[in-house]
Amino acid sequence: MTGVEFRELPYLSLDGIVFSCKFSPDGNLFAVGGGGGFIHVYSTSNWEMTQTLKGHDSDVKGIAYSPDGSRICSGSVDNTVRIWDMASGVCQRILEHPGEVNCVAYSPHGDQVASGGDDMTVRLWDPATGRCYFVMSGHENVVGCLAYSPKGSLIASGSDDFTVRLWNVLTGECTHILIGHKDEVWGNAFSPQGDQVASASDDKTVRLWDVESGNCRHVLEGHLNSVTSVVYSLKGDRIFSAGSEAALREWDVQSGFCLNTLNGHTENVACVAYSPKGGMIASGSYDKTVRLWDVSVGGSRLIPSGHTHGVTDVKCSSNGNLIASCSLDFTVRLWDAGTGTCLRTMSGHEETIFGVAFSPLGHQIGSAGGDKDVRLWDVHTGSCQHILKGHTGPVESIAYSPRGDQVASASWDMTVLLWNPTTGERCGTLNGHTRGIRSVTYSPDGSLIATGSSDSTIRLWSVETMTCDFILISHLGSIWSVVFSPQGDQLASAGEDCTVRLWSVATGERGLILTGHESRVYNIAYSLKGDLLASGSYDSTVRIWDVASGQCKAVVQNFQGHVYGVPWIPLADGNYLITGCQDGSMLKWQVIEEEGQCHVKPCWTVTKGSLTVKGALIQDVHGLTSLQKKLLKQRGTEGEPEKDDLLG
Numbered sequence: 001m002t003g004v005e006f007r008e009l010p011y012l013s014l015d016g017i018v019f020s021c022k023f024s025p026d027g028n029l030f031a032v033g034g035g036g037g038f039i040h041v042y043s044t045s046n047w048e049m050t051q052t053l054k055g056h057d058s059d060v061k062g063i064a065y066s067p068d069g070s071r072i073c074s075g076s077v078d079n080t081v082r083i084w085d086m087a088s089g090v091c092q093r094i095l096e097h098p099g100e101v102n103c104v105a106y107s108p109h110g111d112q113v114a115s116g117g118d119d120m121t122v123r124l125w126d127p128a129t130g131r132c133y134f135v136m137s138g139h140e141n142v143v144g145c146l147a148y149s150p151k152g153s154l155i156a157s158g159s160d161d162f163t164v165r166l167w168n169v170l171t172g173e174c175t176h177i178l179i180g181h182k183d184e185v186w187g188n189a190f191s192p193q194g195d196q197v198a199s200a201s202d203d204k205t206v207r208l209w210d211v212e213s214g215n216c217r218h219v220l221e222g223h224l225n226s227v228t229s230v231v232y233s234l235k236g237d238r239i240f241s242a243g244s245e246a247a248l249r250e251w252d253v254q255s256g257f258c259l260n261t262l263n264g265h266t267e268n269v270a271c272v273a274y275s276p277k278g279g280m281i282a283s284g285s286y287d288k289t290v291r292l293w294d295v296s297v298g299g300s301r302l303i304p305s306g307h308t309h310g311v312t313d314v315k316c317s318s319n320g321n322l323i324a325s326c327s328l329d330f331t332v333r334l335w336d337a338g339t340g341t342c343l344r345t346m347s348g349h350e351e352t353i354f355g356v357a358f359s360p361l362g363h364q365i366g367s368a369g370g371d372k373d374v375r376l377w378d379v380h381t382g383s384c385q386h387i388l389k390g391h392t393g394p395v396e397s398i399a400y401s402p403r404g405d406q407v408a409s410a411s412w413d414m415t416v417l418l419w420n421p422t423t424g425e426r427c428g429t430l431n432g433h434t435r436g437i438r439s440v441t442y443s444p445d446g447s448l449i450a451t452g453s454s455d456s457t458i459r460l461w462s463v464e465t466m467t468c469d470f471i472l473i474s475h476l477g478s479i480w481s482v483v484f485s486p487q488g489d490q491l492a493s494a495g496e497d498c499t500v501r502l503w504s505v506a507t508g509e510r511g512l513i514l515t516g517h518e519s520r521v522y523n524i525a526y527s528l529k530g531d532l533l534a535s536g537s538y539d540s541t542v543r544i545w546d547v548a549s550g551q552c553k554a555v556v557q558n559f560q561g562h563v564y565g566v567p568w569i570p571l572a573d574g575n576y577l578i579t580g581c582q583d584g585s586m587l588k589w590q591v592i593e594e595e596g597q598c599h600v601k602p603c604w605t606v607t608k609g610s611l612t613v614k615g616a617l618i619q620d621v622h623g624l625t626s627l628q629k630k631l632l633k634q635r636g637t638e639g640e641p642e643k644d645d646l647l648g
Contacts, residue, residue: 012047014040019061019270020283024069026278026451030087032290033060033074040512041086044275047292053084055091062104062146063418066127073113073127075101081115083127093130099121102401103145108152113132116143122157124169134172137249138165142170144186150194158185164199164209178213180207186243187229191253200227206241208253216479218256222249222382224347231281234296240281240295242269248283248293257380261345264291272438307333311580313355313523314565317362322379325565327352332367332377337569337578340588340603344382348375353405355397360404364421368395374409376421386424387521390417397439401463402446411437416451416461430461432468439481443505444488458493460508470508474501481523485547486530494521500535500545512550516543527575532591532598534577536563542579544591544598554598560585576603 016035023030029050037056042049044445062075071092072084081095081104099119099606106113112133115124122143123131148155154175155167156535164185166177178199182266187200187627196217197209206227225244232239238259242248246267250260267286274281285288309328316337323335332346332353351370358365359457364385365377374388374395393412400407406427407419414436435454442449448469449461458472458479477496484491484505491503500514500521521536526533532553533545542563545553561582569576575591577600588603 021284033063064106075104084372105146160184200228200230307584310582314580314619320571366398368398369395410437410440452482452484454478493523534566536566
């Protein structure tokens with residue numbers, strides 16, 4: 001196994017739902033509370049369980065470490081708060097809260113414990129004596145979350161009454177009521193600097209509040225369902241949130257942009273904790289697992305961020321910085337073109353998404369779905385701005401006009417519909433094809449639209465008059481892709497007949513026929529200069545063609561399935577190509593021209609799924625740590641390495 005880099009950590013599998021989790025102040029221990037009243041403590045050096053605290057009669061909804069790590073407080077739906085001594089594992093004190101306890105917090109000085117519950121109050125306790133300092137009333141519904149400010153002078157509480165309240169711990173008085181959420185508030189956290197509070201709500205948003213003024217600084221939109229937990233990074237420049245959509249999201253605090261989506265859980269995520277050592281967060285879920293995430297590189301140590309099913313289309317933004325992809329998994333994903341990092345996932349379509357497109361300015365993405373809908377997405381937030389309805393069949397292709405003032409969508413219903421991307425209103429219909437339309441594109445000057453159809457024809461339409469200027473006939477079978485050259489004088493088409501054909505836009509005359517593929521050619525794209533053409537095929541290859549001569553300059557083989565997307569990245573420092581494949585993978589390639597030929601070099605790869613080693617033997621593997629051994633066993637390996645080989 002020389003050269004293999006282990007970047008994953010084993011997950012923790014528990015017997016019940018995980019409702020709460022916390023790292024110890026030094027980051028060496030990790031406590032988990034959950035269904036049935038369990039509290040388990042793990043060592044973060046090897047993630048082995050070191051302790052189980054028994055005493056609660058029902059679900060543990062909240063846990064918190066004392067500042068020195070010597071104690072844990074826990075809150076349960078059994079109406080109690082318990083104080084535990086970590087050295088002995090003994091419960092030192094039981095505090096009676098009149099109602100189910102949903103959350104607890106230790107003050108930064110260790111002299112107070114706060115609890116919030118179904119009785120709509122926040123209660124402050126002396127952990128040494130058990131005396132209740134204050135009963136802070138004001139919320140009009142259940143209190144679901146609590147957090148102390150870094151200096152310990154304030155408490156933030158969130159409630160089912162849609163509000164967040166800030167309390168003075170010395171007087172018990174409410175200093176601010178933060179109003180803005182439209183549903184229950186289930187998670188909150190102070191920034192490390194103490195000047196900001198983040199709150200997570202059932203309204204699918206995270207709000208960032210100014211502590212001094214009580215004003216809302218940002219509304220973070222992008223979650224597809226309830227948000228139940230939120231945590232700041234150590235520097236306070238990032239926020240991680242999670243909830244009912246079974247995914248975590250990473251946000252930039254200053255801009256409010258969603259930077260990353262972490263996928264891996266299969267059910268609601270109830271809690272998120274950030275390690276004091278940095279570089280790692282943990283999340284607990286209704287799927288009865290705790291998962292560990294490497295946030296130093298913006299990705300999961302457990303589950304890569306690739307599509308879970310085949311990639312059906314790929315497009316690049318006009319500046320070359322971003323990539324959009326769509327898939328049989330019903331999602332659109334946004335990627336960093338330089339690193340291959342998944343920045344966000346956009347969900348909402350109810351069937352396969354066949355096509356994606358960037359607006360010319362790169363602020364919007366359009367997607368064409370098998371559910372007959374066209375969706376327009378905000379690139380910065382991942383939120384859906386418009387759902388365009390009007391097609392009576394699946395929508396196969398989508399394109400923006402060069403000025404960005406129009407969107408065209410092509411459907412199996414034999415029509416192209418034209419839309420205003422700002423208002424979402426329909427502004428035109430192109431009729432004429434006799435079978436479903438597979439591809440639509442605009443000319444570089446925006447005056448023409450080209451469409452390719454299963455009726456074996458290509459049509460060129462005037463955008464101004466919405467009339468057909470040319471019908472191009474030559475292909476034998478469906479036409480799967482049409483694209484204009486960057487200069488606008490040539491059109492390329494790809495078809496069921498395994499060929500790529502070049503056409504004069506001015507006359508409609510057919511030029512060269514590019515042959516070599518052994519199956520349907522699904523997608524084609526011109527390079528930035530227009531001198532090269534890439535084609536992706538059902539024969540599991542990509543071919544690079546010289547447009548002037550029709551010569552095939554390179555063949556990229558051994559894809560694990562059909563190749564659906566082949567866009568070029570518009571970069572001035574060279575030719576780069578993205579491929580999207582039936583197996584869910586995406587690859588970035590550098591195309592180097594030397595001595596009349598093209599050499600294709602891979603830059604990065606994104607694959608679906610996770611490490612697959614089921615049935616593999618590990619008896620003769622050397623250099624494994626105990627963590628790596630545990631991971632391999634979780635992934636289905638057989639056998640045992642020699643004990644002397646274990647470094648952990």
